[in-house]
Amino acid sequence: MKRCMQTGLIVLLLFGARAVPGQEVSVTAEVSRTRMTIDETLILTVSVSGSELGDVPKPVLPDMQPFIVIGSTSSSSSSFNLVNGKLSSSRSVRFIYQLKPRRTGTFVIDAAEVTLDGVAHETTPITIEVTPGASGSSQPGASRAAPTGGSPSSAAGQSSTAGQSSATGSSQDAAATPDLENTVYIRTNLDKRRAYLGEQVTVTYTLYTRLGLSNARYDVVPTYTGFWMEELFSAHHLDFKEEIIGGRRYAVATLRTIALFPTVTGELTLEPLSMICDVQAERSRRSLFDSFLSDPFDTFFSNTRQIRVVSGEQTVRVLPLPGEGRPDGFRNAVGDFSLKAMVDQATTEVNRPVTLTIELTGEGNLKTVEDPELPPLGDVKEYQSGNRAEYASGRLRISGTKTWDHVLIPTVPGDHTIASLAFPFFDPDTDAYRVTTTEPITISVLPASGTQAAVVGMPRRSVVRQIREDIHYIKPETVYLGDQGEVLFRSTWYLLLHGLPVAAILATVLYRSHAHRLRRDAGFARRRRARNTAIGLLRRSREQLEQSALDQAFTGISNALYGYVADRCNLPTAGLTSPRVVELLRERGVDEDTAALVRDCLDACDLARFAPTAHTAEHAGDLHDKARRGIESIESQLSRDR
Structure with missing residues (x-):
């Protein structure tokens, strides 16, 4: 029966839509089942796909009198193919409806209609048989309790808390959304929940999924209020590994690892991290990783929806440093350090410089060390x-070496001793204060040589000589006072010079008004700097491209385009998607060619982040140039219409 249903669906997908000649557009309809009970729900999916697909309007549904539409949502996905060095792309939009039968019987869902570029496309009618349901049966999709026992949220892991997942879309599709709490989630791992002021706390965010992900991006990143933050690792693309948790198979990828140094005491809260993911609820497979393989029928036999995955909220208790045993000269350094001092030469002459080098090495936040x-x-x-300083993050600990150079100039001969230097710090591993010291250094200073003594000796006295006479006549001879020409106040230069202060005042007023608006009007300030910021990011991505850092180059191009549109529209960058960017550009009068160019660039960047092997440096360079042209075109159009 299942094989017959799949064969029927393939026939519907291949012949169910009438494509417009000259355009690669396909409109199809499929249902989750063709035979059902009256207690069950039916999922109707209308799919629109094509290679040059812009905004797709909602389908016009036929008369649904035998059914009740109890929920609806939509999703979109993009695919890219690289053949013989030529990149082609296609886009698919799905409109998903949840239907509840009103009565039993055999009904026909007539053709749904989608109009693209003035041409109507219709789907093939589908026959549904509704039979009486068994008494006491429960409706699929109803709310259910979270599973116990094998729940991933109860799996082993120090200080870990499972996040939550929520589908995005219409507010009516709650019943159509599966329970994803234990299917896709983010776990936040802390190496400690109790730390001293200034002690490192390492936080790792890990993504767990049992479904295929076609796209993923950050939605809200925590601000880490009350902490000094240093990033140890950030994934440019998801590198999944397989784990068995509670008897279930998961694909696991580390998102980011950061080092936090508390700057205040008390109970500090780490805000949740959230991501927007496009997940595929596919048919059963032999292995979890089959979800990530390229199957030409995957996009047809899967329901793709966009969900928001949120990690759990975490708290850290920060203790003040103990007051007992605090040594003199302690400057709030926390960690494990060692101090060393040396000079470049032990013997010198008077007024000859000697370089004293002090090196502090160890684990801790060296950037805040005084x-x-x-x-x-x-x-x-x-x-x-x-x-100077050198920092490292081996073993997920911040460490390094900080060096200070001092130039010493002795002024008298003899032996000069530099006393031992002390650096007190608090060691959180032993809960005690420690002091690291250096050995005393002795410098032997010899008398200055003859040449050097002449250089630093007193200047020679010289005879005072007369340079010129100190009294001069103001007018050595009589000056003829004749006609001096045009009256001064009538001359053009005189009027221009008097007008300069007025012009300067007006310019100052205009400049202060402009600067005041930049400070008070955040939207105006963002629009003013949008182009320069985006061009700077593109220039940096070009440098990364020349260094063969393709992942960073594609990320820079994507950030430049999203950031430019967000600044021009005075919107937050988080939450922007490719369709939303195109919608914003069209609302502001940007032509279709430019909007399509920006959309293609963003889709290509998204593909490059999660399928980097399908792209070359030449493609990245071409994408960089297209992004630059798109920004310049938008800038000229918006500036002209302003």
Whole structure:
């Protein structure tokens, strides 16, 4: 029976729509079942697909008198093919309706109609048989309790909390959305829930899914209020691995890992991280990873919907540093450090410079460590010549080396000793204060040589000589006072010079008004800097492309386009999708060619992030140029209409 249904669906998909000559457009209709009971619900899916598909209007449904439409939603997906170096793309839009039969019998769902570019496309009618239901049967899709026992949210993992998933779309489709709480979720792992002020807390976000993901992007990223944040890892594309949790098979991918250093004490909350994912509820498969294989019939035998996945909220208890045993000179350094000091030469002459180098190495937030204090140096002048730092994140711990250079100039001969330097810090592993010190350093200073003494000695006295006379006549001879020409106040230069202050005042008023508007009107400020910001991101992606960093280059192009449209429209970047960008551009009068160019660039970037092997540097360069042309075209059109 199942094989017959699949064969019938293939026939419907191949012959169910009448395509317009010259256009690759397909309109089909399919149902979740052709025989059902009156207690069950029916899923009707109208699919519109094509290679040059723009905005698709909602289908005009036939008379649905034998059924009640109890929910509806829609989803879209894009696919790309690279053949002989030529990239082709197609887009598919699905309109999903949940139907409840009113009575038993055999009914025909007549053809649904979709009008594209003035041409009507119709689907093939479908026959449905509704039989009486068994007493006490429950309606599919009704709310149900979360499973117990094998629930992923109860799986092992220190300080882990499963997130929640919610489908996005029409508010009427709640009953049509499957229970995804234990199917797609984000887990937040903390290496500790109790930490001292300034101690590192490592947070890892991991995505778990039992369904295929055709697209995924961040929706809301936490701000980490009360923490100093350093990113240790961020996934440019999802690298899935297989895990068995509670007897269920999951695809698992690490999203990002960060290091947090608390800056305040008390109970601090980590806001949830959320993502927008396009998931495919496919037929049963032999292996979970079959969901990610390229099957030409996958898009037809799967229901793709967009969901929002949210991680769980976490709390960290931050303790103040103990007051007992705090050493003198402690400057809130927390971690495990060692201090070392050295000079470039142990013997020098008076007024000859010596470089003192101080190195601090260890684990901890070195970026907030203050400069160490030098002991009294006596007859030695000291000048700080700079500092440098090298940071690493091995074993998911922030570590590195920070170096300070000091130039020392002795002014008198003899042996000069630089006393031991001390650097106190708090070690959270031992819950105690520690002090790392350096060995004393002795510098032997010899008397200055003859040449050097002449250079630094007192200047020679010289004889004062007369340069010129100190009294001069103002008028050495009589000046003829004749006609001097045009009256000064009538000259053009005189009037222009008097007009300059007025022009300067007007320019100042206009500039202050413009600057005030930039400060007060955030939307105006974003529109003003939208182009320069986007061009800067594109320039950076070009540099990454020249360094063969294709993933970063595609991400930069996508961020430039999304950021440019968000700034021009004064909207947050989070939540923007390719169809939404096209809709915003059309609302503002941007022509169809430019909107289609931007949409193609965004779809290609999304594909490159999750299928990087299908793209080359040449394709990335071409995509970069298209994105640049699209931004310039939008800028010229919006500036002209303003």
